[in-house]
Amino acid sequence: MKALCWYGKNDVRVETVPDPQIINPHDAIVKITSTAICGSDLHLYNGYIPTMQKGDILGHEFMGEVVEVGKEVKKLKVGDRVVVPFTISCGQCFFCQRELWSLCDNSNPNAWMAEKLYGYSPSALFGFSHMLGGYAGGQAEYARVPFADVGPLKLDNGGLTDDQVLFLSDIFPTGYMAAENANIEPGDTVAVWGAGPVGQFAIKSAYMLGAEQVIAIDRFPERLRLAETEGKARTINYEDTDVVEELKSLTGGRGPDSCIDAVGMEAHGTSPVAMLDKAKQMAKIETDRPNALREAIQACRKGGTVSVPGVYGGFIDSMPMGAIVNKALTLKSGQTHMQRYMRPLLERIQNGDIEPSFIITHHMKLEDAPNGYSMFRDKEDECVKVVLKP
Numbered sequence: 001m002k003a004l005c006w007y008g009k010n011d012v013r014v015e016t017v018p019d020p021q022i023i024n025p026h027d028a029i030v031k032i033t034s035t036a037i038c039g040s041d042l043h044l045y046n047g048y049i050p051t052m053q054k055g056d057i058l059g060h061e062f063m064g065e066v067v068e069v070g071k072e073v074k075k076l077k078v079g080d081r082v083v084v085p086f087t088i089s090c091g092q093c094f095f096c097q098r099e100l101w102s103l104c105d106n107s108n109p110n111a112w113m114a115e116k117l118y119g120y121s122p123s124a125l126f127g128f129s130h131m132l133g134g135y136a137g138g139q140a141e142y143a144r145v146p147f148a149d150v151g152p153l154k155l156d157n158g159g160l161t162d163d164q165v166l167f168l169s170d171i172f173p174t175g176y177m178a179a180e181n182a183n184i185e186p187g188d189t190v191a192v193w194g195a196g197p198v199g200q201f202a203i204k205s206a207y208m209l210g211a212e213q214v215i216a217i218d219r220f221p222e223r224l225r226l227a228e229t230e231g232k233a234r235t236i237n238y239e240d241t242d243v244v245e246e247l248k249s250l251t252g253g254r255g256p257d258s259c260i261d262a263v264g265m266e267a268h269g270t271s272p273v274a275m276l277d278k279a280k281q282m283a284k285i286e287t288d289r290p291n292a293l294r295e296a297i298q299a300c301r302k303g304g305t306v307s308v309p310g311v312y313g314g315f316i317d318s319m320p321m322g323a324i325v326n327k328a329l330t331l332k333s334g335q336t337h338m339q340r341y342m343r344p345l346l347e348r349i350q351n352g353d354i355e356p357s358f359i360i361t362h363h364m365k366l367e368d369a370p371n372g373y374s375m376f377r378d379k380e381d382e383c384v385k386v387v388l389k390p
């Protein structure tokens with residue numbers, strides 16, 4: 001089959017690789033009909049996630065048709081149409097039983113690698129380094145889906161297109177959990193750093209959960225425009241103004257009730273401290289650039305909540321811990337507990353509460369994925385989200 005493989009920093013290639021096979025009776029094989037490129041894939045593409053190996057198949061946002069099932073699979077059958085969550089969960093362990101799906105204790109065969117870095121391992125993820133399981137991803141014609149009775153969301157063939165449901169595989173639940181983690185109460189003001197796909201879904205979700213006003217922060221005009229027109233957010237271009245001061249002035253001096261960091265480890269910035277992060281990251285003495293996170297902590301009102309869907313991989317410096325303690329902030333984060341959200345959010349789509357395809361700017365063939373990666377990274381052609389068709 002054809003698959004998009006990682007070969008190193010800024011080097012991904014579509015290659016012919018062996019078809020995946022059932023290796024465990026709980027596996028299913030899915031023939032992929034649509035798959036997307038995520039901001040998380042950029043962390044791999046830009047070389048910031050350790051334990052990648054040449055030839056690894058990328059991709060964790062995918063859906064398709066079940067073409068084979070292992071003999072222990074009970075809930076899926078050949079021909080079913082499914083969206084596959086990006087996290088891999090066993091359904092049985094302490095964490096899965098408590099619906100903390102992205103913390104599954106059983107899905108990562110390389111848990112020891114993550115334990116070195118984090119103390120304990122989170123769940124495995126599709127196409128996301130050997131430290132997180134070494135599972136082949138879904139930017140391919142086929143994928144092996146382990147624990148097939150636990151992850152995939154089965155769809156009726158009831159008229160929803162791939163473009164409408166594909167983002168149930170990650171970014172819609174991720175934006176929603178980010179908003180849920182933000183402890184939003186009716187009347188609240190919520191600020192969202194990053195108007196990328198995750199930020200856009202966080203904006204919409206914040207309104208669904210009762211926010212009065214959402215303020216989006218980015219520097220790309222087309223992304224800010226989308227946050228205004230689709231998300232009904234007020235916007236701040238951080239290149240034109242001091243974000244923390246502007247947020248204070250928009251909230252009567254108090255600061256937003258909740259701040260969401262939908263940027264993560266590759267934040268852009270030109271302040272001295274941001275430049276220092278960049279230099280330290282290049283010298284490999286700081287793994288992540290936490291510029292947006294620092295701003296979110298600084299701007300958040302006393303007693304407020306900072307929610308962090310943005311991915312961080314390792315260690316950050318100059319963490320404003322004093323602000324967290326002295327302003328009594330709540331900090332919440334995590335890879336998304338996908339199975340909590342997939343079905344309820346599918347119902348939101350079916351009810352017409354949201355039309356997730358608003359985010360798509362580019363459709364491409366899988367063969368063109370290397371172009372898609374560079375275009376998405378550089379925001380060329382006003383690229384916000386690329387959907388690949390194998």
Ligand SMILES: NC(=O)c1ccc[n+]([C@@H]2O[C@H](COP(=O)([O-])OP(=O)(O)OC[C@H]3O[C@@H](n4cnc5c(N)ncnc54)[C@H](O)[C@@H]3O)[C@@H](O)[C@H]2O)c1
Nearest residue numbers: 039040174194196197198263264267268309310311335336
């Ligand atoms: N927690 C999860 O389960 C989960 C799931 C999916 C994605 N993510 C993470 O969410 C983050 C966003 O993903 P995405 O797909 O939207 O990526 P993206 O790269 O398309 O968007 C990031 C946006 O942040 C903006 N940005 C950069 N620096 C900024 C700054 N200092 N202030 C404000 N905005 C800034 C960029 O201009 C860009 O528009 C990534 O870190 C990704 O890994 C997490």
Ligand SMILES: [Zn+2]
Nearest residue numbers: 038040061170
């Ligand atoms: Zn993703």
Ligand SMILES: [Zn+2]
Nearest residue numbers: 090093096104
């Ligand atoms: Zn589990």
